[in-house]
Amino acid sequence: MRIAICDDEKSARDLLLQMLWEYPEAFSCLDTYESGEEFLESGKNYDLLFLDIDMKGMDGIETARKIRLRDKKLKIVYVTAYREYAGKAFSVHAFGYLLKPVKKERLFAQIEDAKSYREEEKQEEEPLEFMTTEGRTLLLPGDIYYFEFWNRKIRLCTKEGILEMKGKIGDVRDRMEKYGFAAPHKSFVVNLERIKNIKGYEIFLMNGACIPLSQKQAVGFKETLSKYLADRKEV
Incomplete structure (x- = not known):
């Protein structure tokens, strides 16, 4: 613990x-x-x-x-x-x-x-299955910080480290939306639960990572985050 x-x-x-x-x-x-x-x-x-x-x-x-x-x-x-x-x-x-x-x-x-x-x-909490370069991998949604489309692959940043898999970032966004994930940038899908704060066009996560917030998607993403936090506050 x-x-x-x-x-x-x-x-x-x-x-x-x-x-x-x-x-x-x-x-x-x-x-x-x-x-x-x-x-x-x-x-x-x-x-x-x-x-x-x-x-x-x-x-x-x-x-x-x-x-x-x-x-x-x-x-x-x-x-x-x-x-x-x-x-x-x-x-x-x-x-x-x-x-x-x-x-x-x-x-x-x-x-x-x-x-x-x-x-x-x-x-x-049910684990989700991902086919990574290391094989079939089961991950809890809460253990994932973000997904990044990089070098024609998708990188999964988790509590245990970085994994890679093939696929489209848009498909990841659609799959993970119901688990509290959203896209702040065309190349990223982030776990809203793991956001520490936002400064300008940078998103700081609780593991120390910093990912970009696109100017085009900033307003919509912040509205999604605000709604997510408000919904959780009422739980």
């Missing part, structure tokens, strides 16, 4: 880190952040976030609202010394709620619950 801690108190971050290091299984990623702003600016994807509510600057509730605009699946567990925040925490679809001082047993129980839900979600 990929886990993050966001708390403006160093002692609280260190305590959680120490307990997480004692968890019997290793995590693929374990990062810490000092503020909601720092977490959001990172653009990184996680499976589980331990988030303090009462932080300086952007508090945990507002941080979660902004997270939900781009990520509905992240499991957010609030960690706070104030029980009265519980109602607000669940208004932004919090996965859990831990009171400080956190007990290791409760912390581990939240991790186990998150792992169980994660496995169920993976089973619900």
